[in-house]
Amino acid sequence: MPTYAYACKDCSHAFEIQQSFSDNSLSVCPECSGNLRKKFNSVGVVFKGSGFYRTDSRDTKSTSTVPAAGKSESPASTPAAAPAPAAAASATS
Template identity: 50%
Template sequence: MPTYVYRCKDCEHEFEMVQKITEDPISNCPKCNGQVTRLLFPVGIVFKGSGFHINDYPSSSSSNKKTEDKTEAKEPAASKD
């Protein structure tokens, strides 16, 4: 079950609640009974294993090779005289 962090709009009290995803969010502060909002936090991502960067991004040498091939393949444009 995820842990949610709430902050009271009246007294600025922050507290955590462990709730099911299907449960309704808490609406009242346990200290002053004021209205609360749920805070959002970024989730940490850890890439394990080898190759996620290598597999997803081409090396710089291969991109240089492709641009050289494209410039050699082009022929000069004919004049309209």
């Protein structure tokens, strides 16, 4: 179950509580019966390690040191010079 943080607008009482996704948000302070507001925290998921790049979610127009996919020219895409099969067969006869 996720943990939610609340703070009272009237008495500044702050607390955390575990609630289900289907539960309604709290609206009454348990200390002074004032109005509560839900506090938002940072995201609890952090992607680290190889395979996750800082530039993955950015606009492609921004400057980046990583080349865009499909725009790099690889040496494997050029045909290599190979001996003709007929020439190799006549040399062994």
